Amino acid sequence: MDAEEFDYIVVGAGSAGCVLASRLSEKPETRVLLLEAGPRDTSPWIHLPIGYGKTMWSNTVNWRFETDPDPNMNGRRIYWPRGKTLGGCSSINGLIYIRGQREDYDHWAALGNTGWRYDDVLPDFIKSEGNERGPIPLHGGDGPLKVSDIGAKHALIEAFIEGAQQIGVPRTDDFNGERQEGAGYFQLNTHKGLRCSTAKAYLTASVKARSNLRIETEAFAAGVVMEGRRAVGVRYRQGGRMKMARTRAEVLLSAGAIQSPQLLQLSGIGPRTLLDARGVPVVHELPGVGENLQDHLQIRLGFECSKPITTNDQLNSWVGQVRLGLEWLLHRSGALAIGINQGGCFMHALRDENGQPVTATPDIQFHVATLSADMAGGKVHPYSGFTMSVCQLRPESRGHIRIRSTDPFEPPEMQPNYLSTDLDRRTAVAAVRAARAIAQTPAMRPYVKREVKPGPDAQTDADLLEFCRNTGATIFHPGGTCRMGDDALAVVDARLRVHGIAGLRVVDCSAMPTLVSGNTNAPAVMMAEKAVDMIRADARTPAPVL
Known part of the structure; x- marks a missing residue:
């Protein structure tokens, strides 16, 4: 050697x-x-x-x-x-x-x-x-x-932020400031329209x-x-x-x-x-x-938008694709320069019998995308769509990583044990209900044609927990x-x-x-x-x- x-x-x-x-x-x-x-x-x-x-x-x-x-x-x-x-x-x-x-x-x-x-x-x-x-x-x-603002405002994100305000979550322009709680636009690791890894x-x-x-x-x-x-x-x-x-x-x-x-x-x-x-x-x-x-377990709620203003509409049309390309080439802006998620929110979801937050600080995070697909990074749907993803910020569930053999080139056993505690299960359900609450606000109603996932048939806590079990995925944050x-x-x-x-x-x-x-x-x-x-x-x- x-x-x-x-x-x-x-x-x-x-x-x-x-x-x-x-x-x-x-x-x-x-x-x-x-x-x-x-x-x-x-x-x-x-x-x-x-x-x-x-x-x-x-x-x-x-x-x-x-x-x-x-x-x-x-x-x-x-x-x-x-x-x-x-x-x-x-x-x-x-x-x-x-x-x-x-x-x-x-x-x-x-x-x-x-x-x-x-x-x-x-x-x-x-x-x-x-x-x-x-x-x-x-x-x-x-x-x-490098850290950059998302330059142009988007009608869907603005409606989401206003909807969050209507259920008591303040607007913020800095999730990394004195206080994380709030709804607003994310800052991104981009510079002049390119990723800054x-x-x-x-x-x-x-x-x-x-x-x-x-x-x-x-x-x-x-x-x-x-x-x-x-x-x-x-x-x-x-x-x-x-x-x-x-x-x-x-x-x-x-x-x-x-x-x-x-x-x-x-x-x-x-x-x-x-x-x-x-x-x-x-x-x-x-x-x-x-x-x-x-890990943070991501629960993705999908919606059909009542207006053709989503990234789905742009990507599903050759005219839209050309416009996206020109916007990036000429101005280093638009959807190509942003990625997937534009808007976010940190808020309290889980509350006690008196309606008070269970945790002292926000317990869930939203990622709001002006597109929709069956999973993160998947092909966008043929209709106007958008996604509200929610995740519990501080899960109690614990899993493990364990080698399967002495072969260093064999992936190890990866067991996340998502939703293995009562708190995590209750928070997941509360997070879905929080997303629905924002989607049903006066600010958001003009943009919501229908809830695609989990859909109107899922109403009880048991229904929503089963939805979380069947569709929940990583939001790519394993640690510990x-x-x-x-x-x-x-x-x-x-x-x-x-x-x-x-x-x-x-x-x-x-x-x-x-x-x-x-x-x-x-x-x-x-x-x-x-x-x-x-x-x-x-x-x-x-x-x-x-």
């Missing part, structure tokens, strides 16, 4: 990995290797925001995972797209820039994770952010990750030209090389050959909530019973590796499988170092103790920015001998 040596080896060039590689290689004396299993991000569908519909099903830039049959979802397998290219999921996601709630991070700190309060992480959000509104309170204007933001031409940074694509990591309880390298397959790279300092796993725990388990770090059953020699027993899986903490089931400490192992960290959404209240890309970038400071600080102190 080849065994070139680097200071840091970053596994996974996704939302976090690109940040790590870029920032660590800023110092010319620091040699960095970035390994990515997928190809370079050359597909035009990656860079065109509406190309989300193509990359969602791509065999080239998408892992196209499926969960195991979920007993809580009537035995269905749920399709889990994950990015497999430079930029990872930030190259194929829905572009939405959301940080989550202040309370999410304060909760992480309250669990014993020092340094992760909202006030601690806000500087890292600001450092990464290049918001077109410029540097304003709570926002950055000069960071590499972390690869585009952090791996610029000048960064790629650094002599101390090596980027290897189509390099499939197979495991961490261990000497005792110290990580000393990574094995990977590239061009049909197995190779090895060695590290002088640390291996940084940024392979995501599915593959980071998979790599740990393949390397002998994980639950002893699982490793013994799979024939993997135990290097260090960590029972929490792959456990604590969380290598969670941060200091208890027996924690995998990494508050500095993202794997417990009991020297020279190994996990820097991605798998390290989240609990899911943030919203989309997870911006938090992943923040975690990587924060990790770089930790890595540099820790490099100035002697490493422990294990």
Whole structure:
């Protein structure tokens, strides 16, 4: 095997990995290797925001995972797209820039994770952010990750926002401001009509030209090389050959909530019973590796619109398609520059017998699209249609990721256990009812010809729960499988170092103790920015001998 040596080896060039590689290689004396299993991000569908519909099903830039049959979802397998290219999921996601709630991070700190309060992480959000509104309170204007407004107003989104106001949800122009609650337009990770993935933001031409940074694509990591309880390298397959790279300092796993725990388990770090059953020699027993899986379950309500103003109408007409193309070519605007979801809402859905919110902060999120299809990224319907998707922000349900064998190229067992708690089931039903309530407001009625899904026959809580079980899908936010903490089931400490192992960290959404209240890309970038400071600080102190 080849065994070139680097200071840091970053596994996974996704939302976090690109940040790590870029920032660590800023110092010319620091040699960095970035390994990515997928190809370079050359597909035009990656860079065109509406190309989300193509990359969602791509065999080239998408892992196209499926969960195991979920007993809580009537035995269905749920399709889990994950990015497999430079930029990872930030190259194929829905572009939405959301940080989550202040309370999410304060909760992480309250669990014993020092340094992760909202006030601690806000500087890292600001450092990464290049918001077109410029540097304003709570926002950055000069960071590499571009954030843009949706320029043109849309009649459907305006009606939705007004409808939300009519049921008591205020209008907002900033979901990442002092208060998340409200209805409004999302800000997107776009710049001049193009996607701004972390690869585009952090791996610029000048960064790629650094002599101390090596980027290897189509390099499939197979495991961490261990000497005792110290990580000393990574094995990977590239061009049909197995190779090895060695590290002088640390291996940084940024392979995501599915593959980071998979790599740990393949390397002998994980639950002893699982490793013994799979024939993997135990290097260090960590029972929490792959456990604590969380995800936001998306429930999609579909409507036929009474006016021909939807993206369906544009895409189903050659005239509309030409107009869309010209709008983007001439002005870098329109549906091609936005992607799928334009409007959003954070609100309280679940209430007690007195009508009071059960949670102190919003418990559900809406994604509102001016198009409709059978599933996210699917072919649009032949009629004028739009979609209101709802998801519970802080699910209690917990699943797991577990290797099936010693074969690193076999996808692991993925069991989300959606809707496995009473709170999650009640919140899902309440979320559907909240969407219906907005659709029935005076503001929305002129635009709603009929509710297609779940349809008028679904009225009782039991009907709506069955609809959720039969149609619910991921909104692409798995996390928590290598969670941060200091208890027996924690995998990494508050500095993202794997417990009991020297020279190994996990820097991605798998390290989240609990899911943030919203989309997870911006938090992943923040975690990587924060990790770089930790890595540099820790490099100035002697490493422990294990």
